[in-house]
Amino acid sequence: xxxxxxxxxxxxxxxxxxxxxxxxxxxxxxxxxxxxxxxxxxxxxxxxxxxxxxxxxxxxxxxxxxxxxxxxxxxxxxxxxxxxxxxxxxxxxxxxxxxxxxxxxxxxxxxxxxxxxxxxxxxxxxxxxxxxxxxxxxxxxxxxxxxxxx
Numbered sequence: 001x002x003x004x005x006x007x008x009x010x011x012x013x014x015x016x017x018x019x020x021x022x023x024x025x026x027x028x029x030x031x032x033x034x035x036x037x038x039x040x041x042x043x044x045x046x047x048x049x050x051x052x053x054x055x056x057x058x059x060x061x062x063x064x065x066x067x068x069x070x071x072x073x074x075x076x077x078x079x080x081x082x083x084x085x086x087x088x089x090x091x092x093x094x095x096x097x098x099x100x101x102x103x104x105x106x107x108x109x110x111x112x113x114x115x116x117x118x119x120x121x122x123x124x125x126x127x128x129x130x131x132x133x134x135x136x137x138x139x140x141x142x143x144x145x146x147x148x149x150x
Contacts, residue, residue, distance in 0.1 A: 005028065005076075006073070008073050026076060029077070033057055045091065059077050059080045059081040059084060059099065063100055064078075066078070084096065097125060097129065097130065098130060100134075102134070
């Protein structure tokens, strides 16, 4: 499972950030997925039979619906989304699942879905879907948001 992330520490003011900070944010949000896949992918792909393996890449709802106060985070999540989907098409003989879940239930998101339910949804989608929203409520909410934007 690939996921590492950090919201933009300075928000939308990327022109005010130091180059090192921009590079650090991009590195945290993109490099782990790429290099974990690069280093572990060939060995995972060699497995067959009962020990078949899978890669689950956690991107975010924000890969499609960006956050205006986190331009680096949103664009990095969009990159991970596309990277994961292309990886899945290039390796059709392997289960590669792109997860675009919405926030889990927490104090900041009291209407979110419990983390266990998101994990259960992702695991039930593994092997059957290429993109998972983690929970059926998240999938429905995605379509409602798309409808409202029309």
